[in-house]
Amino acid sequence: MEKTFNRLAGAVAHATGRPWAFSLCLASVLIWAASGPIFDYSETWQLVINTGTTIITFLMVFLIQNTQNRDGAAIQAKLDELIRSGQGKNDFIGIEHLTEAEVEEFRAACTRAKERQVAA
Structure with a gap:
């Protein structure tokens, strides 16, 4: 389970850091904003963007934190090895x-x- 989660977290972190992912998010927000007059800026219309962004943000926090934790641990191990093998x-x-x-x-x-x- 841990390896699967690590692979998923790494893939999502990599994909969401790409320009196309930002463009997709920006397009979604623009489409949502443009649809405001169609839906009379209703509470449901507002709830759609609020719910979507909250869910995505909530999940992304855990995936990105996992990736950063692994990256930080790997860098620390490399630094420790340089210190151990060098003159530090x-x-x-x-x-x-x-x-x-x-x-x-x-x-x-x-x-x-x-x-x-x-x-x-």
Whole structure:
């Protein structure tokens, strides 16, 4: 089930980021707006666009978040491997799991190291 969801989430995220998807959405809104006079701008006419956009937005949030989570984890794994295999400090591996204050300590240490390097 997870692999199927990941494939679906990736495909939807890829497809919705394309120009044709935006054009389709824009055309839908324009057609809806143009049909307003035909339906006397009724509550049902308004409900159609509100319901449609709410459902699509609700579903897209989960699909895009899933894709971003996987992408972020993959990038983090790549960075960790570069640190591990290179000249970086291994202390930085896994800092994404620390608290914000702990990460800020690492950032401050990097700033101090940079300033020492520039001064030397």
